[in-house]
Structures are given as structure tokens and as C-alpha cells.
Amino acid sequence: MKITLSGLAVFVALAGVLSFLFLAVAVGTDFWYIIDASRLERVNSSSAALSSHSGLWRTCRPRSKCFPLMNPFWYENINMTASHKQLLNMHGTFVILLPVSLILMIFGGMTGFISILARAYLLLLMTGWLFLFGGLVTLTGISVYIAYSAAAFKEALCLLGKNNLLEEVDIKFGWSLVLVWVSFIAEVLTGAAFLLAARVVGLKQRREQRI
DSSP: OOOOHHHHHHHHHHHHHHHHHHHHHHHHOSOSEEEEOHHHHHHHTOSSOOOEEEOSSEEEOTTSOOEEOOOTTSOTTSOOOHHHHHHHHHHHHHHHHHHHHHHHHHHHHHHHHHHHHHTOHHHHHHHHHHHHHHHHHHHHHHHHHHHHHHHHHHHHHHHHTOTTGGGTOEEEEOHHHHHHHHHHHHHHHHHHHHHHHHHHHHHHHHHHHHO
16 A cells, blocks of 8 residues: 555644644543542441542542642642652652643644645654654653552552552542543654655655656
């Protein structure tokens, strides 16, 4: 099957837009981490909502308002343990990395549009590596968030002193994190397609120089 620049242009446009939209929606939504404590609520016959779902910026409970997570960049004057500081540092890391990936995709979209119109080999190559680097940034953000969630849960168990908490509470990652994984895959495919487009343009330019 012959690969054409026009076909690659359509692919990178669709994949790039989907990658950006999925990551933007994920960053702005609050379903990264879901705690379902409905069984514990029934056992304790409590009217207080123990279930919650969290995003990068805030935590929400049913039938109540959402409240923001602690600002990871303004805690120097607060007395806290080393584990709490580590959690805040991890929080600050992924809330920076994921928006940075969005910014990289914006720049990649602009350079990609120009490079395809101009059929510029070096610009196509640069755009491809830019998207792949953005994918690496996204993957790093995802990894830090997963590690942060595990560390936060371990810290919560230590504070509560209830190792059997998992028997009554269902904890899972939500659809916001799924969107980030889809965005990461689309971002990598976009970068690979730009590199392939650069190869197509490069081969065509070399053929024309031989004529």
C-alpha cells in the first residue's frame, strides 16, 4: 500500500485533534480517582457521604460541593511530615506535566500545519519529535499520578489504622484517566505519522534531485 502525504495529513489532523481534546477533557474533569464507600455507608447507617471522586485539582462528594486539593506550591510555612511533602511534590509534578503536554500539542499543531503545507522535511521531522516528546511528558505525568495515588492511599491507611478498609470500600481509577491513556496513544501515533511524512517528503525530494 502506497503511503501518500495527503493521507498522512488527514491522519495526523484527526489523531492530533483527538489527542488534544481527550487530554483537555481529562485535565478538566474530576473522575481520575473514584472511591465508592456505599457499602460502608450502609453498614454504618451514616447520612454523611463517604464516597468521592477526584480530579487533578479538587475532590467531589455526592450531594455536596467540591473542594480544592491543597495547593502543592504553597506549603513551605506549614508543618507537615516528610511523606506529606512528598505527596505534595508529586501532586505538583503531574499538575505541571499534563498542561505542558497540552501546550506542546498546540505548538506541534501549528508547526505541523505549516510543515504539511510547505512540505518541509526538517519541519515535519521536528514536529514528529515534538509530538513524541509530548507523549513522553504525558506518560511521565500519568506514571507520577498513579504513584501519587498509591502513596496517598497508603498514607490514608496509616492515618486511619484500618487495614481492612478495602473490604468495605471500592477504589478504582476513573474514566478521566482512561482518556489520558487514549490521548497518549494518539499523541504517539501523531508523532510517528509526522516522522513518516518527513520520510515520504525526503524520499520525494531525493528522487527529484536525481532527475
